Amino acid sequence: MKKSVIILAFALGLTGMNAQTEGNTSKNFNKWSLELAGGVNKPQKPFSDGYYTSTPSPWVGDFGIRYMFNNKFGLKADVGYNSLTNKKNSLEFNSKYYRADLQAVANLGRIMNFETWTNTIGLLGHTGFGYSQLRSDSFSGADEMLNFIAGVTGQIKLSNRIALTGDFSAIFNASQDRSFDGVYLPDNRGFSGVLFNATVGLNVYLGKHSKHADWVVMDNNSNNADLSALENKVAQLEEQVKKVPEKVIVEKPVTTTIVSDKDIVREMIDSKYYSVYFDFNKATPIENSTAAIDAVLTYLRKNPSANLDIIGYADQVGSSEYNEKLSNKRAQNVKTILEKAGISSSRLNVVAGGADTSIQKDSEEARRLARRVTFKVK
Incomplete structure (x- = not known):
């Protein structure tokens, strides 16, 4: 009894x-985060003859803000800056690349059940479209473009508020009217520009709860x-x-x-x-x-x-x-x-x-x- x-x-x-x-369920974890990162880049094409950069070439800066709808999917808006300069044995040039993007984010660590073997390592995938500009000492004004960006971000959780990140992204420019050195005028107006970025940075988690969506594990049925x-x-x-x-x-x-x-x-x-x-x-x-x-x-x-x-x-x-x-x-x-x-x-x-x-x-x-x-x- x-x-x-x-x-x-x-x-x-x-x-x-x-x-x-x-x-x-939606109130059990934080959804907002700030992303700050810096690193190196490699502009792949287009280039004029005799112009090229080091592999990799400094430097890249990136800042974003991200919102997660749940522990697997979200959106982020970010802005980036690339400094593009010549290698020692290249012809001299000095260009700047600016971009702003809206991207979809997938928490690959939760989708692939990383929690079965680790609670401190994560992986994010991101992709989206945006607006970009190329400016150079070789021409006046700005070459305005649309861009498509895709990448993966590895995470190491340092605390419930901070994660160390390492990101690799590829950017494809549409309607790029100038080469990255600013001299050549490309004929192809499709996705002719290709640029790679590699950065290291931090995710800073915002909110009153102890955990962020990046690290929350939900049951498939109840979503607890x-x-x-x-x-x-x-x-x-x-x-x-x-x-x-x-x-x-x-x-x-x-x-x-x-x-x-x-x-x-x-x-x-x-x-x-x-x-x-x-x-x-x-x-x-x-x-x-x-x-x-x-x-x-x-x-x-x-x-x-x-x-x-x-x-x-x-x-x-x-x-x-x-x-x-x-x-x-x-x-x-x-x-x-x-x-x-x-x-x-x-x-x-x-x-x-x-x-x-x-x-x-x-x-x-x-x-x-x-x-x-x-x-x-x-």
């Missing part, structure tokens, strides 16, 4: 959480940004459990059964209600798991004769040997937390559960639930 009530309460909590997060809503609901249910009186009287037709609060808590611990969760490839509990540790710690303090199995698990990504070590490290770290809180080491037994095969491995949200530590009271 007790287990049924607990399971029913938890199921109702999950239902309420799902109904709430489905309507608020992460487990934060679930963890908050768990914390709320734990608070409700703490309010259960010392004795609960359950009346039956013939007899009266008295169930103590500590028995309910023990059953909840053994039923894996109190679980400690971890980020991918990490052995430090996530912040919202402290409530579960506190509940188990309180039970051990109130029941000094009770011992505890601390069972660590990993998801099914990686080798079985690695997951065995990771699950053991997770359990050891939780044991250390309990020891520092005053629980004797002799009461705590670490069990390495390895990969939790009871949870499917094809869903990222399921894998998040697998990365945990559970408890068993003895």
Whole structure:
């Protein structure tokens, strides 16, 4: 009876959480970012005879602002500047190339499920059209063009607010009336101009939430940004459990059964209600798991004769040997937390559960639930 009530309460909590997060998915992460980068370029064509640049040639500057509709697709507007100068054994020239573009952005890291092997490396693809100008000491005024740009941007997350980037882009100019050196007048008015840029820079994430769309993993069905809503609901249910009186009287037709609060808590611990969760490839509990540790710690303090199995698990990504070590490290770290809180080491037994095969491995949200530590009271 007790287990049924607990399971029913938890199921109702999950239902309420799902109904709430489905309507608020877009509010769970930041969408705006600024992009700043600098680097080198290589104008490929057109050039007049005897004119060419170094490979690569400095320098390039780029600034953009990006908005993500979700964790996979977005738009960005950016402006760029290229300095085009001659190589030592080339005829001298000095040209400047300016552009402004509107581009579609695809978060290739999320589309290709990079989260299954890394939480710090990302990849963006971008492409679009814009307006550009070529100015040179060799002619007056500006050669005005339309351009098509496409590129890929590698990312290394330094923090939730900053990512280091490396970008390679190709730019194709339409209706380019002057060569990059400013001397030659091309006959081809199609996409005759070709320019390559390679830059290193920063993504600066804006917004009040802890994560940006670049690094948020959503479930394919519910589009839930992460487990934060679930963890908050768990914390709320734990608070409700703490309010259960010392004795609960359950009346039956013939007899009266008295169930103590500590028995309910023990059953909840053994039923894996109190679980400690971890980020991918990490052995430090996530912040919202402290409530579960506190509940188990309180039970051990109130029941000094009770011992505890601390069972660590990993998801099914990686080798079985690695997951065995990771699950053991997770359990050891939780044991250390309990020891520092005053629980004797002799009461705590670490069990390495390895990969939790009871949870499917094809869903990222399921894998998040697998990365945990559970408890068993003895």
